[in-house]
Amino acid sequence: MYNFNYQKASSVADATGKVAAADDGTFLAGGQTLLPTIKQRLANPSDVVDLAGIGELVGIADDGNTVTIGAMTTHAAVAGSDVVKSKIPALAALADGIGDPQVRNRGTIGGSVANNDPAADYPAACLGLGATIVTDKREIAADDFFTGMFETALAEGELITAVKFPVPQKAAYQKFPNPASRYAIVGVFVAQTGGGPRVAVTGAGQDGVFRQADMEQALGNGWNADAVGGVSVSQSGLNEDIHAGADYRAHLIGVMAKRAVAAT
Amino acid sequence: MPTVSMTVNGKAVSADVEPRTLLVQYLRENLRLTGTHVGCDTSQCGACVVHVNGKSVKSCTVLAVQTEGADVTTIEGLATNSELHPMQEAFRENHGLQCGFCTPGMVMSAIDLVQNNTNPSEQDIREWLEGNICRCTGYHNIVKSIEAGAKAMQG
Amino acid sequence: MSETGIGARVKRVEDFRFLTGKGNYTDDINRPDQTYAYILRSPHAHAKINRIDTGAAKSAPGVVAVFTGADVEEVGGLPCGWQIHSKDGSPMAEPKHPLMVADKVRHVGDQVAIVIAETYDQAKDAAGLIEVDYEELPAVVSMPEATGGNSSLVHDDVTNNVCYDWELGDKAAVDAAFDKAAKVTTIDLTNQRMIANAMEPRAAVGEYNAATGEYTLYTTSQNPHVIRLLMGAFVLGIPEHKLRVVAPDVGGGFGSKIFHYAEEALVTWASGQIKRPIKWTAERSESFMSDAQGRDHVTHAELAMDDQGNFLALRVSTLANMGAYLSTFASSVPTYLYATLLAGVYTTPVIYAEVKAVFTNTVPVDAYRGAGRPECTYLLERLVDKAARETGIDRAEIRRKNMIQADQFPYQTPVALQYDVGNYPACFDSALKASDYDGFTQRKVQSEANGKLRGIGISTYIEACGIAPSAVAGALGARAGLYESAQVRVHPTGSVTVFTGTHSHGQGHETTFSQIISEAFGVPIENVEISHGDTDKVQFGMGTYGSRSLAVGGSAIAKACDKIIVKATKIAAHMLEASEADIEFKDGKFTVAGTDKELGFGDVALQAYVPHNYPIEELEPGLDENAFYDPLNFSYPSGCHICEVEVDPDTGVVEVAKFTAVDDVGRVINPMIVEGQVHGGVAQGIGQALLETAVYDDDGQLLTGSYMDYTMPRADDVPSYTVGQQSVMGASNPLEVKGVGEVGAIGSPPAVINAVLNALEPLGVQDIAMPATPRKVWQAIQGAQVAQAAE
CATH class of the missing domain: 3.30.365.10 (Aldehyde oxidase/xanthine dehydrogenase, molybdopterin binding domain)
Structure with a gap:
């Protein structure tokens, strides 16, 4: 691990100010991705600005048709939240399946969404539910937020403060984990929302999370598992690695989508 | 170097550390609490699990400076006056350890499980242990140990 | 069967220390004035080293020393302990396995340099400043291609990359049997490469005592005496009496910690160069590219x-x-x-x-x-x-x-x-x-x-x-004996310390071996201590692998117990004023057949060390026996x-x-x-x-x-x-x-x-x-x- 300066932020403005003032500053949320990355010397920030002391970033609010989750809320808190469990149980279940219990005790939704790991779970929930990412500067629709592998619409120094999830009529998430890392080889989030069916796929795409339009269309014609399972999934743009080829990923998208719909 | 202060196993401790110092390094090298182990560099094996403010975390993936003011419990803090914690005793009774290297992390993780789920099933236990790798036991006796430890912690 | 004897489901005596975080693994050991080593490893599978520049690393903060392959060219390579002969009678190819390579790297992870500094982070920081000019060569990966005649060579003097071409059995008889077979089933399969992945990464601490000229190596080994033998005799040229190898608690081995590794020899050798202790602990990513697979x-x-x-x-x-x-x-x-x-x-x-x-x-x-x-x-x-x-x-x-x-x-x-x-x-x-x-x-x-x-x-x-039977193993090419050694030391109060040349890294020897003693002497296992893993304490040993510890090491202990009982029986006969032939030993008691006269095991042990009433003309005092056991x-x-x-x-x-x-x-x-x-x-x-x-x-x-x-x-x-x-x-x-x-x-x-x-x-x-x-x-x-x- 290279050395760095460590600073604690007391407020959102303090955090963004400190990162802006640094040569190459970065926010530290739960640290469950950032710290391993720095440990492996794959990142070398000059300054690490810890968000843990900013109380306003933690918490889950129920606004009737929307559940708003503060950026520094841990996966364990989301998984255990009565609000999330009753309003969007699929989201609580997804959070309960991220990493392992120790990662869930530290890792946060803001950190996960900002990192946009192509095999992470939360991006699928955001895109699948049509969430809105709230930053210190603006609100960004999930459809516009995830722009590529580890790439987002966040400007330099822009900080996620919360994620707003519209409550769906029904939703479910099915993950096929990488046997080694347990990250998603394919994860499919399906939701029946006010704006129609949404199907978001993580783990599979070379550009990270994406919506599966053919499946959304199929579900628009009738919410049933066989309809979505019968959709032919193109291998184009899907990942290849030692654990799964594009053909297998394409197949798994179908299986996971079908199982997700069946689970709703 | 920043100064970090926390409570470890009930004792107030304080030291100047480089910001890059991981909690596990601080425990092992500064405090010489070498029961917490490092078995990987990708935050997966769980040999380093300790409790921070009562919750299990991987001390290899937390900076010492992040635990400023926190209450930290390590494997050394469980037994009182050489009387084993019920979960430690359950591992001994059920042969839940062989080489002992993953054991401290297993025990700390298991205790957190029982804090969340007082009566875990075999499946609950196996799923909870996703973040703890053991190469010796094949997990059979670890699962039995945790089942017994959970019961003992209630009683 | 006694409560703690053979066959009893005894809880392990080693567990208390492991469960309370009091195990003592190699990385837990810290020596006064200790430095830390980082090994720079090859990122290439096969490449010529044209030049290494360590200048910047040597002047980096906290750096004590930097050594490369050129510094250890005079030091021996890592030896192989088993000679195989090919079909044509020729010995296997045994190219040098250097501690650090000077000419070309031969696998990703091959050792290129060692950086020693005041802290581990400083050593690793400085290693990043070493410039190595690699000239990449085609890598040899697939075995069929390696042996195909057109491959690049891992070792320039090993033709077709073949180490040996060995055979066993009667080829002519087999061919004849196939000729008359009614049915032949064939199969092609691969037994894939595995990585042992003991949860404790390998580690080593080397320490040189300038006052006595003695070296000590603490290491994650399944067989400290074997390491002393191989490293002392073949690599560094240090005689046994000047080299102590300690394998303390070891966190699993599964074979991967049998072998003598470069890092062990490097920290030992370098501690003599810098006159300070050196600790090296593998990161898991290093284990993947340096533990034998x-x-x-x-x-x-x-x-x-x-x-x-x-x-x-x-x-x-x-x-x-x-x-x-x-x-x-x-x-x-x-x-x-x-x-x-x-x-x-x-x-x-x-x-x-x-x-x-x-x-x-x-x-x-x-x-x-x-x-x-x-x-x-x-x-x-x-x-x-x-x-x-x-x-x-x-x-x-x-x-x-x-x-x-x-x-x-x-x-x-x-x-x-x-x-x-x-x-x-x-x-x-x-x-x-x-x-x-x-x-x-x-x-x-x-x-x-x-x-x-x-x-x-x-x-x-x-x-x-x-x-293994040493003579058989020797005839098949082993370059060592494969017996095991034990010492059973009965103390004056009747408590027992056993010194065994095997090593426990999860197997629970401290319990199993204590049960053998408990059975033999009728003493509770609380009165027994098993000592292993330190060449200064244990007389000799070949270590733990091949499921040998109990069959060979345990048998050595049993033999030493037999010797103890023979001697104790003589002492008891003297004390009880009976003929040796009339003495029976059972459940920890010596009795005279047909009488109610008896002595406890502890009474006899005490007399052995306080020989006031003792057959001193026939017997030496003391109750401490050695045995070596070579299996049949x-x-x-x-x-x-x-x-x-x-x-x-x-x-x-x-x-x-x-x-x-x-x-x-x-x-x-x-x-x-x-x-x-x-x-x-x-x-x-x-x-x-x-x-x-x-x-x-x-x-x-x-x-x-x-x-x-x-x-x-x-x-x-x-x-x-x-x-x-x-x-x-x-x-x-x-x-x-x-x-x-x-x-x-x-x-x-x-x-x-x-x-x-x-x-x-x-x-x-x-x-x-x-x-x-x-x-x-x-x-x-x-x-x-x-x-x-x-x-």
Whole structure:
């Protein structure tokens, strides 16, 4: 691990100010991705600005048709939240399946969404539910937020403060984990929302999370598992690695989508 | 170097550390609490699990400076006056350890499980242990140990 | 049976320290004025080193010293402990295995430089400043290509990258048997490369005492005396009395900590250069590219049968990957630990095997739990299952009809070994019963109702362990004796310290060996201490591997106990004023036959050290005996493992639904520990069958270099196991034990794969390679569907 300066932020403005003032500053949320990355010397920030002391970033609010989750809320808190469990149980279940219990005790939704790991779970929930990412500067629709592998619409120094999830009529998430890392080889989030069916796929795409339009269309014609399972999934743009080829990923998208719909 | 202060196993401790110092390094090298182990560099094996403010975390993936003011419990803090914690005793009774290297992390993780789920099933236990790798036991006796430890912690 | 004697389910005495965080592992050790080392490793599989510039690193903050290959050119290379001769009589190729390379790197992870600094982070920071000018060379990765004649050479003077081309058995007789066979079944398979992954990464602390000229090495080793011998005599030239090697608590080994590694010699050597202690601890990513790896065979085999399915002959041809250099026991694994077991539990009358060992630009390969015997068992049991399919004979039946019967012992196999005792049919039947083999069909129907394909797989195995009779091993090329040593020291109060040359790194020797003492002397195990792992305390030893600790090391302890009792009986006879012949020793008491006169074991021990009433003319004072034990034969554990799997045909996921192991391990000292050993071995076997593999790309880069890509079995990957014993007492050692450390890893992989193939048989799948990952299973199903559609 290279050395760095460590600073604690007391407020959102303090955090963004400190990162802006640094040569190459970065926010530290739960640290469950950032710290391993720095440990492996794959990142070398000059300054690490810890968000843990900013109380306003933690918490889950129920606004009737929307559940708003503060950026520094841990996966364990989301998984255990009565609000999330009753309003969007699929989201609580997804959070309960991220990493392992120790990662869930530290890792946060803001950190996960900002990192946009192509095999992470939360991006699928955001895109699948049509969430809105709230930053210190603006609100960004999930459809516009995830722009590529580890790439987002966040400007330099822009900080996620919360994620707003519209409550769906029904939703479910099915993950096929990488046997080694347990990250998603394919994860499919399906939701029946006010704006129609949404199907978001993580783990599979070379550009990270994406919506599966053919499946959304199929579900628009009738919410049933066989309809979505019968959709032919193109291998184009899907990942290849030692654990799964594009053909297998394409197949798994179908299986996971079908199982997700069946689970709703 | 920043100064970090926390409570470890009930004792107030304080030291100047480089910001890059991981909690596990601080425990092992500064405090010489070498029961917490490092078995990987990708935050997966769980040999380093300790409790921070009562919750299990991987001390290899937390900076010492992040635990400023926190209450930290390590494997050394469980037994009182050489009387084993019920979960430690359950591992001994059920042969839940062989080489002992993953054991401290297993025990700390298991205790957190029982804090969340007082009566875990075999499946609950196996799923909870996703973040703890053991190469010796094949997990059979670890699962039995945790089942017994959970019961003992209630009683 | 006493409460803590042989056969008792005694709780482990070592557990308290491990459970309270008071274990003492190598990385827990800190020496005054200690420095820290970081090893700079090659990022390339094969490259010439044109130049190394360490200038900037040497002047970086905190750096004490930087050494490279040029600094250790005069130092010896890492030796290989087993000489193999090729078919033509020539000795194997043994290229130098340097501590750090000066000329060219031969695998990713090869040692290039060592940086020593005040802190580990400083050493690692400085290593980043070392400039190495590499000239990349084509990497040798695939064994068929390596030996094909057009390959690049790992070692310039090793033709076709062949280390040796060895054979065993009567080729002419085998060929003749094949000529008259009614049916021949052939198979091609790969036993994939594995990585041992003991949870404790390797570590070493070297310390030089300038006042005495003595070196001390603390290291994560399964055999500290072997390290002292190899490093002292062959690498650094330090005599035994100036070199102490300590292997404290060690966090698992599984073979990977048998071998003498460069880092051990480097920190020892460099501590003499800088006159300060040096600690090196591997990061897990370093373990992946520097711990010796396991298995990695490519095999073609043929089984000849008559028209009744009786085995007539077996012919085997194997390529065995050695990696870039010969590790300590690498050469013995695919030869004498592999081909000598090819009879298995069967009466195959003639067998011929040829094994070509190959150098590649990959991490060295050596023994990994089972070492050669899992490769052999996997080959045989896959082949037998295939023969059953092709002949239409039931899988259980073809095994049973070819099995060596209980009245055939001692049984001389056509591949050198003579099995001493066993009862394979009894074990087999016991396993079938324990697994409810007959109820399988009903469970299969149940699974089908849930959309799952269920399969059942059988595997039998034989293992030669308790390594080894020294004369036999020597005749086969071992460069060391393989006896074991023990010292049993009875203290004046009757408490006992045992010094053993074996090493415990999870096996629970402190408990098992104490039970032997408890049984022998009638003392509670609280009065016994087992000391191991320090060459300054323990007189000598060959260490722990090949399931030898109890069979060989335990037998040495038993022999020393016998000597103690002989001497104590003389003392007791004197004290009781009786004839020696009238003294009986039982349950810790010396009695005079036919009288009520008795003495406790402690009374006699006290007299030995306070010899006021003592036969001083005949006996020396004291009660402290040494024994060396060299076994008469290998011991031969055997068994039958039965696995049931459920396959999800939509995803290819295989779940192990049920696993039954019935093993013959001879006498059991502690059933709890024996069961635990089987559990752990089976999990590693399931890991090999379904999850684990080391993958190199064409450039020799290790693609599975962390737990992100190398699939370690986790708690939810494996089931609870049904474990039992069906034992015939061992005949080759006084304890009548056989060994249990490796049986789980040997018997299980073919049981799992045979079960997977059984589940997939209705879909037309005939073969699948380990590990049978979801992707591979899915591909196999797809492939079979395509093939069936074409028909």
